[in-house]
Amino acid sequence: xxxxxxxxxxxxxxxxxxxxxxxxxxxxxxxxxxxxxxxxxxxxxxxxxxxxxxxxxxxxxxxxxxxxxxxxxxxxxxxxxxxxxxxxxxxxxxxxxxxxxxxxxxxxxxxxxxxxxxxxxxxxxxxxxxxxxxxxxxxxxxxxxxxxxxxxxxxx
Amino acid sequence: xxxxxxxxxxxxxxxxxxxxxxxxxxxxxxxxxxxxxxxxxxxxxxxxxxxxxxxxxxxxxxxxxxxxxxxxxxxxxxxxxxxxxxxxxxxxxxxxxxxxxxxxxxxxxxxxxxxxxxxxxxxxxxxxxxxxxxxxxxxxxxxxxxxxxxxxxxxxxxxxxxxxxxxxxxxxxxxxxxxxxxxxxxxx
Numbered sequence: 001x002x003x004x005x006x007x008x009x010x011x012x013x014x015x016x017x018x019x020x021x022x023x024x025x026x027x028x029x030x031x032x033x034x035x036x037x038x039x040x041x042x043x044x045x046x047x048x049x050x051x052x053x054x055x056x057x058x059x060x061x062x063x064x065x066x067x068x069x070x071x072x073x074x075x076x077x078x079x080x081x082x083x084x085x086x087x088x089x090x091x092x093x094x095x096x097x098x099x100x101x102x103x104x105x106x107x108x109x110x111x112x113x114x115x116x117x118x119x120x121x122x123x124x125x126x127x128x129x130x131x132x133x134x135x136x137x138x139x140x141x142x143x144x145x146x147x148x149x150x151x152x153x154x155x156x
Numbered sequence: 157x158x159x160x161x162x163x164x165x166x167x168x169x170x171x172x173x174x175x176x177x178x179x180x181x182x183x184x185x186x187x188x189x190x191x192x193x194x195x196x197x198x199x200x201x202x203x204x205x206x207x208x209x210x211x212x213x214x215x216x217x218x219x220x221x222x223x224x225x226x227x228x229x230x231x232x233x234x235x236x237x238x239x240x241x242x243x244x245x246x247x248x249x250x251x252x253x254x255x256x257x258x259x260x261x262x263x264x265x266x267x268x269x270x271x272x273x274x275x276x277x278x279x280x281x282x283x284x285x286x287x288x289x290x291x292x293x294x295x296x297x298x299x300x301x302x303x304x305x306x307x308x309x310x311x312x313x314x315x316x317x318x319x320x321x322x323x324x325x326x327x328x329x330x331x332x333x334x335x336x337x338x339x340x341x342x343x344x
Contacts, residue, residue, distance in 0.1 A: 009324060013332040015339070016300070019281065024274025025195045036183040039212045040176070
């Protein structure tokens with residue numbers, strides 16, 4: 001191992017000057033044999049990058065066209081995504097209010113047990129659901145849905 | 157296998173049928189020197205591997221644009237140097253990691269002998285190196301370990317020779333002072 005050359009820069013640094021030129025970092029065995037292949041594998045995963053950089057050549061006109069296209073694209077996205085602020089209550093095309101839609105979506109997200117629990121807390125709702133159903137129809141529904149037996153007693 | 161000249165490598169790279177072979181040769185010719193530089197900067201092998209892979213992928217995508225204004229090695233070194241600094245910058249930008257944590261993680265793997273087989277003073281030298289700002293550390297590494305000329309380092313870093321000399325001079329003073337302090341502590 002050779003010591004560092006006695007250069008002008010190290011004149012006032014005797015310790016640095018005296019240190020041998022030694023790389024103390026351990027490199028895993030075979031690393032440099034495998035490394036080129038690993039790089040080529042990474043390149044093979046992204047072949048399109050070559051075509052992309054060819055499109056964006058140093059041509060000034062290409063840069064201008066690309067910038068304009070980008071600006072138009074951004075404007076289009078903003079126009080499409082901009083929320084509709086007209087009217088007191090936003091509605092969809094069928095005229096249903098957004099509040100009704102969100103309630104409906106909430107109810108649809110519940111499973112049968114949760115729905116029954118929800119109706120059970122609100123007697124009016126329970127009555128509304130029960131209206132028009134015969135006892136045997138309710139019984140069949142509860143048994144089919146494997147709901148708690150207590151509901152049978154409450155309903156029938 | 158003797159190294160090919162820059163012109164020979166570039167000529168092979170420009171030919172479609174020999175492009176991959178030329179790139180393979182280029183990697184085998186320069187990977188060790190570039191790895192050594194990156195490893196000094198980030199200390200950890202896995203990080204060095206990532207940075208070096210990123211660098212060569214960038215080389216692959218941009219080698220067509222190399223016009224021979226500088227040596228090919230300087231051009232490769234420049235890409236690797238920039239990738240290194242970007243990597244270290246991204247690391248520090250992580251809001252969940254303090255600067256002290258970054259420093260500790262950069263030096264911690266030097267304590268494990270499977271990663272570092274230098275003696276005490278070389279370990280201390282590397283620790284001292286990690287206290288330098290990233291750009292200054294890069295300059296010191298290129299000058300002190302790689303023994304590159306200031307003109308070459310100027311091409312790589314885009315910094316003037318005068319600024320580089322100043323930066324290196326300050327780095328040498330800092331590190332020498334660190335090593336002297338460590339020697340004094342060890343003697344007590």
